[in-house]
Amino acid sequence: MIEVKNINKTFGEKHVLKNISASFENGKCNFIIGASGGGKSVLMKCMVGLLTPETGEITFDKRDFVSMDYYQKKDVRKEIGMLFQGTALFDSLNVEDNVAFPLRMFTNWSEEEIIERVNFCLSRVNLSNVNKLFPSNISGGQKKRVGIARAIALQPKYLFCDEPNSGLDPLTSRVIDYLIKEITEEYDICTIINTHDMKSLFEIGDNIAFIYQGQKWWEGNKEGIRDSGNEEFLSFMIASEF
C-alpha cells in the first residue's frame, strides 16, 4: 500500500501540488485523473522519487520514502516497476535485452534463467517472436507491452503507469488496460495509473483520485462518481466526452 500525506511541491513561484493526501491499495488499479497541467504527473514523479516534495510523506508499506537516504531509496526502487508514457525503452538494446536489463543489473541469475524469465514476461504480455527486434522496429502497442514486461520482470510490488494508453488505438488501449488489470490482480501489485482516459477508468478503475489545479478534489471509486457532487470533477467527466 502506498500513502501520500500532505504533499506540497513548488517550482519557483508556482505551487504545483497543494497539500495532497491519498492512499493506493494493493491488488487494485488506482487511478490519478485530472486535466493536463493539473499536477498529476508531478505527483507521480514525487512518488517514484524523481522529484522531491517540499513537505509531506510518501510511504511504501509504512516506509517513509521521502526521508530515506540514497541507498534506502534504491532498495525501494527495486520494488517499483514503471510504464512510461513514451515507453522509455532503451533504443540501443533489443526487446530481449530491454526486459532482461533489470534482471542483469540486480540479480545474480545465470543467463539461462534470465532468458527464461524474459520469455515468460513477454509471453505474459502476449508477445512472441520479437526478442531480437529493436524498439524502433516494433509498433506503439508492442512497445507498451515490452514496457510492461520490463516493469514486471523483477516482480515489483508497485507498478506506476504514466498515460498507458496515449497514442494507442482504442482496441490496443483496451488490450493494454486489461493486461494491467490482470497483472495487478494476479501478482497483488499496488498499481497507480495516471491518465485522463475516462474509458480506461470505467473499464478497469478501482480507486480514483481527481487532481485539479494542484489539489485533490475528490477521491472514491467509480460507483461513487455520479454521486460525488463535485462540480469540477463532473465537468471534467463531461468534457472528456465519455
Add this chain to the structure above:
Amino acid sequence: MRFFQHFGGYLLFLSTVFSKPEKWKILWKQIIIEANNIGVGSFNIISLISGFTGAVSTIQIGYQLVSGLVPEYLIGRIVRDSNILEFSPTITCLVLAGKVGSNISSEIGTMKVTEQVDALEIMGVNSSSYVALAKIIAGFFTIPALVVYAMMLSLVGGAISGHLSGIISVEYFVKGLRSDFEAYSVIFCMVKAFTFAFLITSVSSYQGYRTEGGALEVGESSTKAVVYSCMAIIFFDYIISQLMLFR
C-alpha cells in the same frame, strides 16, 4: 557567475559518475562497445586528417626553408616535432571533439528527453554513472591510441609528400626524424592525449546529461558539447605546454 555554476555542476556530475558501478560485468561490456564506437568508428577520419596534416606540414616547411644554408634533413626534424608536440594530439582531439563529443552528447541527451534516464533512476540504477562512465573510460584509452596512430601516420604522410613533391628524399626525411630525438616529446604528447580524451568524453557527457526539453535542446547540447570541449582542449593545451615544456 554562470561559468562557476556550470563548473560546479560538472564536478558534481563527475562525483556521481565515478561511483562504484552496479555490475562490473555490465560496465566491462559497455566499455568494449564504446571503445569500438569511439576507436574503430573514428579510424578512417583520423587516418585521412593525420596523413594530410603530415603531408601539408612537410610542404609548408619545405617552402619556408628554401635556403642552401639550412640542411635538408631539418625539414624532417621540424615535421616530427610539430606533429608530435602539437598537430597529432591537438588536431586529432579537436576533430574527435566534433565527432565523438557530439555523438556522446546527443546520445545521452536523447536518453534524457525520452525518459530513458528516468527509467534507469526509477529502477535504482545510478543513471549518470551508467550512461557516462563507460564512455569516459573507453575514450580515455582509445583516444590516446588514435593519437599515437595519428602521430605515426602524419610522419608517413610527411615522408610521402616530401618525396612526391621533390622537397626532400625519404632517406633525408628519416634522418631528420632521428636527429636529436627526445622521448620526452612523446610523453608530452601522451599527457595531452589523455587529458584531452578525458575532457572530450566528460564535458560531452555532462552536456548531454543536463539536456531538458526535446529534439531542439538535444541539438543545442550537442553543439555546446563540441564548443566547450574544443575550448577546454585549447585551454589545457596552453596549460600543459607551459607546465611541461618550460619547467
